[in-house]
Amino acid sequence: MRAVIALMKKDIKLLFKDKMAVFFTFIFPLLFAFFFGSIFSSSGGAQGLKVAVTDLDQTEKSQVFVEQLNEASEFRVTVTDEASAKELVRTGKQVAFIILPEGFGENYGGIFSGEPPEILVGIDPARKAEAGYLEGSLMKLGIKRFELAFSDANEMIKQLDFSIDDIQQSDDMPAEWKSLLSDYLPKFKELTEQELAKQPDGAGSTGLNFGSDGDNPMMPLKITKEEVMVQKTGPRNAFSITIPQGVIWAIMGCVIGFAISLVREKTLGTIDRLAMAPISRTQILAGKALGCFAAQAMVVTMLFTIAYFILDVRFDFIKLILAVLAAGICFVGVMMFFASITKTEQSVAGMTNAFLILMGMIGGAMIPLFAMPGWMQSVSHISPVKWAILAFEGAIWRDFSYIEMMTPLAILTAIGLVTFFIGTRMLKLKQA
Amino acid sequence: MIEVRGISKRYGDLQAVDNLSITIEKGHIFGLLGPNGAGKSTTISMMCGLITPDLGTVQLNGEKPTDKATKHKIGLIPQSIALYEELTALDNLSFFADLYGLSAKTKNERMEWSLQFVGLQDRAKDTVSEYSGGMKRRLNLAASLLHDPEFIFMDEPTAGVDPQSRNKLFESVLELKDLGKTIIYTTHYMEEAEKLCDRVGVVDKGQLLALGTVDELIEQHGGDSSVNISSEQGEESFMTANPVNDLMARLRELTTVDNLSLRRPNLETVFLNLTGKQLRD
Numbered sequence: 001m002r003a004v005i006a007l008m009k010k011d012i013k014l015l016f017k018d019k020m021a022v023f024f025t026f027i028f029p030l031l032f033a034f035f036f037g038s039i040f041s042s043s044g045g046a047q048g049l050k051v052a053v054t055d056l057d058q059t060e061k062s063q064v065f066v067e068q069l070n071e072a073s074e075f076r077v078t079v080t081d082e083a084s085a086k087e088l089v090r091t092g093k094q095v096a097f098i099i100l101p102e103g104f105g106e107n108y109g110g111i112f113s114g115e116p117p118e119i120l121v122g123i124d125p126a127r128k129a130e131a132g133y134l135e136g137s138l139m140k141l142g143i144k145r146f147e148l149a150f151s152d153a154n155e156m157i158k159q160l161d162f163s164i165d166d167i168q169q170s171d172d173m174p175a176e177w178k179s180l181l182s183d184y185l186p187k188f189k190e191l192t193e194q195e196l197a198k199q200p201d202g203a204g205s206t207g208l209n210f211g212s213d214g215d216n217p218m219m220p221l222k223i224t225k226e227e228v229m230v231q232k233t234g235p236r237n238a239f240s241i242t243i244p245q246g247v248i249w250a251i252m253g254c255v256i257g258f259a260i261s262l263v264r265e266k267t268l269g270t271i272d273r274l275a276m277a278p279i280s281r282t283q284i285l286a287g288k289a290l291g292c293f294a295a296q297a298m299v300v301t302m303l304f305t306i307a308y309f310i311l312d313v314r315f316d317f318i319k320l321i322l323a324v325l326a327a328g329i330c331f332v333g334v335m336m337f338f339a340s341i342t343k344t345e346q347s348v349a350g351m352t353n354a355f356l357i358l359m360g361m362i363g364g365a366m367i368p369l370f371a372m373p374g375w376m377q378s379v380s381h382i383s384p385v386k387w388a389i390l391a392f393e394g395a396i397w398r399d400f401s402y403i404e405m406m407t408p409l410a411i412l413t414a415i416g417l418v419t420f421f422i423g424t425r426m427l428k429l430k431q432a
Numbered sequence: 433m434i435e436v437r438g439i440s441k442r443y444g445d446l447q448a449v450d451n452l453s454i455t456i457e458k459g460h461i462f463g464l465l466g467p468n469g470a471g472k473s474t475t476i477s478m479m480c481g482l483i484t485p486d487l488g489t490v491q492l493n494g495e496k497p498t499d500k501a502t503k504h505k506i507g508l509i510p511q512s513i514a515l516y517e518e519l520t521a522l523d524n525l526s527f528f529a530d531l532y533g534l535s536a537k538t539k540n541e542r543m544e545w546s547l548q549f550v551g552l553q554d555r556a557k558d559t560v561s562e563y564s565g566g567m568k569r570r571l572n573l574a575a576s577l578l579h580d581p582e583f584i585f586m587d588e589p590t591a592g593v594d595p596q597s598r599n600k601l602f603e604s605v606l607e608l609k610d611l612g613k614t615i616i617y618t619t620h621y622m623e624e625a626e627k628l629c630d631r632v633g634v635v636d637k638g639q640l641l642a643l644g645t646v647d648e649l650i651e652q653h654g655g656d657s658s659v660n661i662s663s664e665q666g667e668e669s670f671m672t673a674n675p676v677n678d679l680m681a682r683l684r685e686l687t688t689v690d691n692l693s694l695r696r697p698n699l700e701t702v703f704l705n706l707t708g709k710q711l712r713d
Binding site: 002003006009010013014017018268269272274275276277278279 | 480481482500501503504506508510511512513514515516518519523527528530531532533575576
């Protein structure tokens with residue numbers, strides 16, 4: 001075992017001595033995942049939060065608010081019924097639902113009395129950033145009801161009449177407040193009427209200047225939140241898709257690097273030294289395989305650590321370990337196979353590159369599997385890259401059960417064992 | 433002792449080695465000479481167990497070279513520079529020592545000894561890619577001596593090195609002989625064989641054409657000496673098996689001699705007589 005470990009350590013050391021290999025194994029996959037993840041993320045953000053809106057109030061005011069939501073760049077609105085809105089959020093198709101309950105319009109118009117208009121917002125509690133963004137954007141819209149009231153003098157007088165009546169009829173308002181407002185609001189109405197009289201005809205709707213909105217202590221909206229447990233049927237974010245792709249590029253880098261290193265052992269003659277040592281050929285090949293596997297494990301660990309802590313990618317740890325193991329076995333076998341059928345470093349590099357890039361193209365390393373046309377998804381079955389990505393995605397966002405994980409894991413392991421056996425057998429025959 | 437009995441190896445239509453038998457005594461340096469493609473490397477590869485012969489046997493102290501215990505006794509210096517050029521000399525030696533399962537203490541001692549033996553102790557931490565051709569050859573030798581092998585197989589160890597490094601390698605080979613090692617040495621250079629080898633075998637087309645000490649080979653296969661005389665009678669030259677007697681007799685017949693040369697056969701003559709003068713590329 002000491003010789004096998006020595007072989008593995010030597011190959012890892014050689015890998016890190018090769019700057020190009022380090023770039024393509026460790027840096028390029030990260031850049032790939034980060035670059036495409038950022039592109040997909042930012043394009044999603046620019047289109048606004050996807051919200052499902054239900055107007056249970058069906059008043060003029062509630063319709064105005066829905067219209068404002070529609071026009072706001074912060075949102076992409078789908079108007080639907082309450083049940084559908086909740087289902088859309090639960091299934092992850094919409095980020096949040098916004099329900100305008102009955103009475104919304106009545107309170108929307110009340111500035112000096114009554115309650116602030118209430119809306120019900122439902123969102124996955126895990127989406128803290130989106131929840132904060134959503135609340136802020138809704139408050140911004142809520143402030144518009146004050147603009148609406150204060151910008152139209154006739155509307156203002158109507159509001160003041162409504163409020164004076166409301167205060168007079170109120171039983172639960174403290175006497176001091178009732179006295180103050182009963183004194184203040186009629187005077188305010190009088191002042192507004194005087195100001196309106198000074199305006200040219202028709203200018204009432206252009207508004208009166210009563211100071212900034214920021215002085216008003218009243219709430220724009222009362223937002224009631226509801227946590228929605230989202231059924232995870234989609235990726236958490238764009239990085240959940242690009243990280244498995246980046247991992248595949250990293251693994252391909254390892255495969256190419258180690259296949260070349262194994263062929264180089266033959267061309268340099270170091271394979272003769274290894275063969276002369278008191279270790280079996282199986283140990284030599286096991287050392288090579290372990291080196292390739294260890295390099296893959298290192299780069300995958302690095303990528304998923306970055307993905308977890310920086311890119312907010314979440315995964316099932318056990319399933320991810322299984323995926324890493326199966327993909328490792330598969331691609332170590334592929335490495336061994338190509339190293340066995342080629343004689344020069346150029347030929348192994350060319351052949352392995354061509355094979356892996358083709359498999360990557362049809363296997364989802366460039367275009368995500370779910371975005372492929374149907375016929376291409378069928379063709380992708382022949383690619384080990386597809387099964388590796390599926391295994392990683394199963395652990396990340398496809399929410400595979402262990403039974404569902406079995407298919408990609410078994411296929412990867414089988415490909416690995418078959419190619420490893422053929423590769424080692426052919427290498428043995430050549431050495432005999 | 434190494435005993436090679438009737439080994440043969442065929443690659444397709446090519447009979448690389450054909451029924452070759454040699455016995456090499458312990459502590460001897462045995463030279464294997466032959467033109468390109470004669471079968472030297474295949475023979476040495478079968479002798480050290482790297483290639484399995486189609487026919488025949490090889491025994492090192494009565495054991496097969498492929499036995500694990502025997503492998504500890506074999507050191508192979510391949511024809512190519514079988515080193516990892518991106519690593520330092522120390523990294524290379526450390527890796528090869530690990531393959532032989534040396535303890536940490538022995539490993540450090542042997543690495544130090546090997547580097548000193550080939551005169552590279554001052555460049556141990558340099559990467560091999562920074563070495564000259566001669567230094568690489570010397571490190572190639574050091575890497576094969578880490579486990580203190582009893583049998584050392586050297587496949588053209590001086591190919592492409594400068595005179596200084598070649599001289600250092602000669603000294604190293606003779607030192608190894610003094611340490612009691614049995615050395616099998618293939619080369620193109622006749623003077624190397626004449627200088628180093630106790631016995632020499634000449635192979636061509638996979639067959640052993642001659643075997644013996646250098647003097648025995650010259651006597652058996654060297655042919656006549658060449659005599660050239662310049663005198664008042666002009667230039668004359670002749671071949672003779674008994675140059676001293678024939679030359680003395682001729683000189684008695686001449687009054688003045690302007691120039692005289694006597695060229696005895698050497699290993700190169702033996703080699704060309706046995707393998708012919710046709711180019712082998």
